[in-house]
Amino acid sequence: MRINIKWKIGFIAVFLLIAGFMQKGIAQQEFKKSAFYDTMASGDLAAVENQLTVIQGSSIASKEGYEGAMLMRKAGLVKGAKTRLDLFKAGRIKLETAIAADDENTEFHFLRLAIEEHAPKIVKYHSDIDKDKAIVQKNYKNLSPSVQHAILDYCKNSKVLHAEDF
Numbered sequence: 405m406r407i408n409i410k411w412k413i414g415f416i417a418v419f420l421l422i423a424g425f426m427q428k429g430i431a432q433q434e435f436k437k438s439a440f441y442d443t444m445a446s447g448d449l450a451a452v453e454n455q456l457t458v459i460q461g462s463s464i465a466s467k468e469g470y471e472g473a474m475l476m477r478k479a480g481l482v483k484g485a486k487t488r489l490d491l492f493k494a495g496r497i498k499l500e501t502a503i504a505a506d507d508e509n510t511e512f513h514f515l516r517l518a519i520e521e522h523a524p525k526i527v528k529y530h531s532d533i534d535k536d537k538a539i540v541q542k543n544y545k546n547l548s549p550s551v552q553h554a555i556l557d558y559c560k561n562s563k564v565l566h567a568e569d570f
Contacts, residue, residue, distance in 0.1 A: 435462040440470060441554040449481045466506055472498030473515040476523075492527055510543040511551050514558075521564050537564055544570045 435458055443455040452474060459471045475495030479488045499519075503512050517536035523529040544552065559567040 435464050438550040452478045466502050468498045469502030469512040476519050513539040541569050
């Protein structure tokens, strides 16, 4: 029970800080990064499921990374330890596969960092925090404004990333 509460609090706190602002993108079934981050922040299971549908139906490159992050977000919202663990593992595989295919994708390193920082210890997903932090700091200026905004929002309550680092 204690892990479930920590899990919920951690994911809600992280993703409330990663605020986007375009629900319009979800309604149009078109992938938009700002809508993706808004959904990650929402904590709304229906919105997460809708965003997964948008991602899966999109033609964006490296959609596996976004899908993996969204699956791990969904894991924090569903009931049942086995379901949560299965979703988290599936998301982890997708995100790690996307990073392995494109290790230069700073956004995926940021998503992994945000998940790692708040993942429960039981899932043992914390080993790349320092690496991801360095990559995000190094390449921050090359990211799109919506991703930069999400990172700065995340920094407000992160123990790892700080706005003054950018």
